[in-house]
Amino acid sequence: MSDHFTFRVLATDGLARRGEITMPRGTIRTPAFMPVGTAGTVKAMYMDQVRALGTDIILGNTYHLMLRPGAERVASLGGLHEFARWPYPILTDSGGFQVMSLAALRKIREDGVTFRSHVDGKVHHMSPERSIEIQGLLDADIQMQLDECIALPAPEREIERAMELSLRWAERCKTAFGDQPGKAMFGIVQGGDKVHLRLRSAEALAAMELKGYAVGGLAVGEPQAVMLEILEATCPALPADKPRYLMGVGTPDDILKSVARGIDMFDCVMPTRAGRHGLAFTRRGKINLKNARHADDPRPLDEESDCPAARDYSRAYLHHLVKSGEALGGMLLTWxxxxxxxxxxxxxxxxxEQGRFKERVAEIQEEWARGDLPALG
Structure with a gap:
């Protein structure tokens, strides 16, 4: 395995890219989906299960881990890989999004953000340098710059202010990160739903010559069409030889349409959160196991799946687990x-790789449109 962080584009089909990130802890096949392990765990899953599904990399979160159990404690216990029993690559979110969305009484200034923990009410200060320090203590392989992510819609002057602040913080994060062979720091393109601001952000970040670039501040309430418009404008402004990561997205449909516009990496809580709330994603579309029509259905979710949770348990049993509030229901549906x-x-x-991405997308969407088959009998 390489001692360096490298990215290669192995094949293209239109704007869609098949690539490979190589780093000391493993190879990440792109396009890649990163299960979210916010607090050092992919909820309702064993790490061995997560790996067996074909997962190359998971995501951890700086905000949550700095509050519990504490970054210094994780470092003293061997880092997040050892702590969580995941010896493969980990990407850590900078914590900026959670500070903006979860923390109480936050105050944003040039030097960073001061906030009150949603866990115990204690006051913390997160600067760009402290965010990188925490991610280093966690021993993350890919670290994200601290940015300000604002909810949409918002006034253009506010979007521009947050974007410019995020650019200045990116410079400080780059300096704090320094030269770490085998690891990477990604910048985050901001600019809300304003294409001209997104382009300014992308061009400024590209000039910093970082190892990767993320598009942040989307999937925060805007229509999918707006997200896709932003990607169509932003991706060509980012270096073609660096990975592109769309943060916090998304649905299977979002993923297909974003790959078609040049995105390489994704993360989202949707598959794990939906599983804990009785919703299954399948090749025939979504299935809500709370619905009474599943109570007498002996079929599995997908008889052709390689996953035992999809193949070996009846919908009637899954419905029973969900309606009874049994933990196993959330575990099986998350799996x-x-x-x-x-x-x-x-x-x-x-x-x-086969040069038929557009055709395959049409086939997948047609199968979703046909929907789930009715119960037998």
Whole structure:
């Protein structure tokens, strides 16, 4: 395995890219979906299960881990890989989004953000340098710059102010990160729903010559069409030889359409959160196991799946677990959902390699449109 961080584009089909990130802890096949392990765990899953599904990299969160159990404590216990029993690559979010969305009484200034923890009410200060320090203590392989992510819609002057602040913080994060062979720091393109601000952000970040670039501040309430418009404008402004990461996105449909516009990496809580709330993602679309129509259905979620949760348990049993509030219901549906997401990513990668990505997307969407088959009898 390489001692350096490298990215290669192995195949293209239109704007869709099949690539490979190589780093000391493993190879990341792109397009890649990163299960969210916010607090050092992918909820309702064992790490061995997560890996067996074809997962190359997971995401951890700086904000949550700095509050509990504390970055210094994780470092003293061998870092997040050892702590969580995940010896493969980990990307850590800078914590900026959670500070903006979860913390109480936050105050943003040039030097960073001061906020009150939603856990115990204690006051903390997060500067760009402290964010990078925490991610280093966690021993993250890919670290994200601290940025200000504002909710949409917002006045243009406010979007511009946050974007410019995020650019200045990116410079400080780059300096704090320094030269770490085998690891990477990604910048985050901001600019809300304003294309001209997104382009200014992308061009300024590209000039910093970072190892990767993320598009942030989307999937925060705007319509999908706006997100896609931003990607169409932003991706060409980012270096073609660096990975592109769309943060916090998304649905299977979002992923297909974003890959078509040049995105390489994704993360989202959707498959795990949906599983804990009784919703299954399958190749036939979404199935809500709370619905009474599943109570007498002996079929599995997907008889052709390689995942035991999808193949070996009846819908009637899954419905019973969900309605009874049994933990196993959320565990099985989360397992099924992550299996589907990773299967979808493998399908996408193969289609790009074969030069039939557009055709495969149409086939997948047609199967979703046909929907789930009615119960037998």
């Amino acid at each position: 099924n959902n992550l299996a589907y997401y990773q299967s979808l990513m493998a399908d996408i990668r193969a289609a790009i």
